[in-house]
Amino acid sequence: MPTFLKYDYIIAGGGAAGLSLLYHLLQSPLKDKSILLIDKESKNQNDRTWCFWEKSPNIFEDIVYRQWKQVDFHSSNFSKTLNLSPYSYKMIRGIDFYQHVQSLAREHSHVEFLQADIYEIEDQSEGAVVKTSVGEVHTNWVFSSIRDKNEQEQAQNHHYLLQHFKGWVIKTSYPFFNPQKATLMDFRVAQHDDCRFVYVLPTDEHTALIEYTLFSHELLSEEMYEQALIDYLRRFCQLDDYTIEHEEFGVIPMTNMPYPSSAGKFTINIGTAGGVTKPSTGYTFTRIQQDSEGIVKRLRAGRSPHRPHDAWQQRFMVYDSVLLDVMARNRHPASDVFTQLFRNNPPQRVFKFLDEKTNFWEEIKLANSVPKIPFIKGLSSALFK
Structure with a gap:
């Protein structure tokens, strides 16, 4: 059970948004505040990969697993190797990210983790209360990445596509990949009136993450994702001899529905729940860092962490x-x-x-x-x- 009667900050949700905000807080003069992070999962699995581009080193540069200065782009009538400099396309593995933030948090006795279900977040006259499966916890501010379960129904007057992807980390018995160059988008796969493409992200000469990605209204069956990956590897890579080292699957909303930036005077929505995900691409990781930096900057200045409006x-x-x-x-x-x-x-x-x-x-x-x-x-x- 939590040890503080009331926390300075509660972070509801321990994914990319919640852990990033925690990390930014612990890298700032606010590092001595009492903080509770609540999530129903322990975050000890390599369940996802984040990729993004940027010009300069970021706050998580120490755990960037691989990065590329050159990427290939392919479509049915155009292929080109793109030199990205001064940008780099970077990859961070979920397990490295979780362990990195958790390791820093363990150095601070006033930071606690609670593995529990969150039932409700309720504003009060002074702060907020988070109701969980193990009891209620009080705080000055809540930062929540919990999305409304009915958000797709609420988007009826807006576009709501899904970015969904199935990825395999494969290993070959012989040197096959060029780890200096990735494939950013390969549209040569059948489109079926959707937007479908493949990423190829080599981490060494024998290993690469191959990810089949779609922008569409509906998900596919498990067998359809797997067959698409098999077909791609066979047709465009001429690969039949490989082992699957790791699998990942994800779904990201792509919608112009305005997400509420807050759920009350003392509850700030973060991550996808706060509208941070780029609607037209699904990219989120870099935007989360920018959002976390802004929240911490406002808190440090003694201002409300609510985001200012920029018309x-x-x-x-x-x-x-x-x-x-x-x-x-x-x-x-x-x-x-x-x-x-x-x-x-x-x-x-x-x-x-x-x-x-x-x-x-x-x-x-x-x-x-x-x-x-x-x-x-x-x-x-x-x-x-």
Whole structure:
């Protein structure tokens, strides 16, 4: 059971968002605050992999498992090796991330972990109470990554696609992979009126993570994911002789539904629950770090951790809504949209745009590189629905 009568902060959910926020807090002058992290799982399995691009070392640089300066892009009518510099495409394994944060937390006696189900989070006049399967816990602030179970039903007036993926870490008996180069997107697989592609992320000459990824409305059967991976390895890699070392599966919402940034005066939503996931790509890890840094910065300054509103930055939600509309309504093959983006723009501009750091003229150049009519229809739908 928790030892403090009331915590300075409770983090509800121990995934990427919750553990990242904990790590940022412990790297700041707030490291002596009493903190309780609650999750129903112990987080001791290598259950996922996070990949992201960035220019500079990040706060988790010590546990970056592999990174690549060159990536291949493939579609049915275009293939190119992209030099990403000054960006790197990086991979962090779930187990390394969990152990890294937990190890730091063990150095602080005022940080506690509680393995329990969370039933309810309730605002009070001064702070909040978290009701769990082992009792109630009080706090000044709650940071929650718990998503509403009915969010898909609540998105009826918005686009709601799923990014779902099945990944295998495979090992070959002979040197096969080039660990200096990854495949960022390979659209040569059958599309079936969806957006489907494969990542190939080599970690050494014998080992790589092969991930079959879809943007669609519905999940596939287990057998369909596995057959797609087998077919890809056989057709495009000419590989039949390999062993599967590890498997992972994940589902990420891709929606322009506005997630509430808070669930009360003293409850801040974080991660996907707080709208941090990029709606048009599903990338979340880097955005979580930026969000955590902002929360800690505001707390350090004695301000409310609630996120300030930036009206100009909201234009990127419009761009996301347009691309989601094009994909959800099948206005144009998504594989061709991404092909035109990488054919007609340097990858640095695409990454900068996806990081929401481009200026208006760079955004005009990107808009001019994709099919006009489908995106005009998508823009009309986004603005006048």
